[in-house]
Amino acid sequence: MKLTLGFSPCPNDTFIFDALIHHKIDTEGLDFEVYYEDVETLNHKAFHRELDITKLSYHAYAYAVSNYVLLNAGSALGFGVGPLLICKRPELKERLAVNSHPSTTIDAAFQSNLSAGIPGKYTTANFLLGLAFPNLINKQEMIFSAIEQGLLDERIDLGLIIHENRFTYQDKGLHKIVDLGDYWERTTGAPIPLGGIVANRRLPKEILFRIDRVIRKSVEYAFANPKSGLDFIRSHAQEMSEEVMYKHIDLYVNQYSVALGDDGRKAIHTLFNKAWELELIPKTSDDLFLS
Numbered sequence: 001m002k003l004t005l006g007f008s009p010c011p012n013d014t015f016i017f018d019a020l021i022h023h024k025i026d027t028e029g030l031d032f033e034v035y036y037e038d039v040e041t042l043n044h045k046a047f048h049r050e051l052d053i054t055k056l057s058y059h060a061y062a063y064a065v066s067n068y069v070l071l072n073a074g075s076a077l078g079f080g081v082g083p084l085l086i087c088k089r090p091e092l093k094e095r096l097a098v099n100s101h102p103s104t105t106i107d108a109a110f111q112s113n114l115s116a117g118i119p120g121k122y123t124t125a126n127f128l129l130g131l132a133f134p135n136l137i138n139k140q141e142m143i144f145s146a147i148e149q150g151l152l153d154e155r156i157d158l159g160l161i162i163h164e165n166r167f168t169y170q171d172k173g174l175h176k177i178v179d180l181g182d183y184w185e186r187t188t189g190a191p192i193p194l195g196g197i198v199a200n201r202r203l204p205k206e207i208l209f210r211i212d213r214v215i216r217k218s219v220e221y222a223f224a225n226p227k228s229g230l231d232f233i234r235s236h237a238q239e240m241s242e243e244v245m246y247k248h249i250d251l252y253v254n255q256y257s258v259a260l261g262d263d264g265r266k267a268i269h270t271l272f273n274k275a276w277e278l279e280l281i282p283k284t285s286d287d288l289f290l291s
Helices: 011-021 039-047 058-064 090-096 108-112 124-132 144-152 163-167 180-188 205-224 230-235 242-252 261-277
Strands: 002-007 031-036 053-057 068-070 076-078 084-087 115-118 138-141 158-161 175-179 192-200
Touching: 002 011, 002 039, 011 031, 011 205, 011 230, 011 242, 039 053, 039 058, 053 058, 058 068, 058 124, 058 192, 058 261, 076 242, 076 261, 084 090, 084 144, 090 175, 115 124, 115 144, 124 158, 124 180, 124 192, 124 261, 144 158, 144 163, 158 163, 163 242, 175 180, 180 192, 180 261, 192 205, 192 261, 230 242
Parallel strands: 002 031, 002 053, 115 138, 115 158
Antiparallel strands: 053 192, 068 192, 076 192, 084 158, 084 175
């Protein structure tokens, strides 16, 4: 059976899916037609139900839950893995840098006059930015890899960075204002849910469980053979050094990528409950998890 599969070219996703798409494991009769896209493109593909299986942001999942169900394997959750809000101008860092609750310490007028480059409206990163800086409303959607250059060119005042840019911004003379993952962790005590793997609810239940099993086997194979997919990972890694690639992988691939478990599910429920309380996402009666 052939299924369409979408994930990002970032090292964490290529690390996870290498064994699956290259048949280094038993895929139980499943074959995959792969689409490599940035996460916001994948979010929109999910909204239009274009793929059988896809990576997407947890924020976006709230808008796709009627058509897709979250699998237990393949997610990116963890501590110390959140998006960073950065800037070029040191005076902005001094004005905005805070220790705990940004939204209560920065005046609304100042926030509203700043422009921020974000990696997509439906990214979990943007959701966290809204929680921490609710008055930062002048946002420009950009490909995540273009945000640093936007700051350097002074086309934007602030940049919300994810993925490997966490490891490169300082080399370009840019400054961290706040780690929004740290903000989330202090607020909730839970790991931050960034992205998950979902499958189309129209697929038979047995196929859904089969997909979940083979993704888990792919993650387990990657952990057991971490250099097996090196060439594949490097081919999509935008000229990153091997050290940066594996820092990226270590940050986003962990026990929650093998299986969410009770703690992972609790963190996702926390994210959804907070978003529902703030009326940031629509309510749903659908089960969030494959069970």
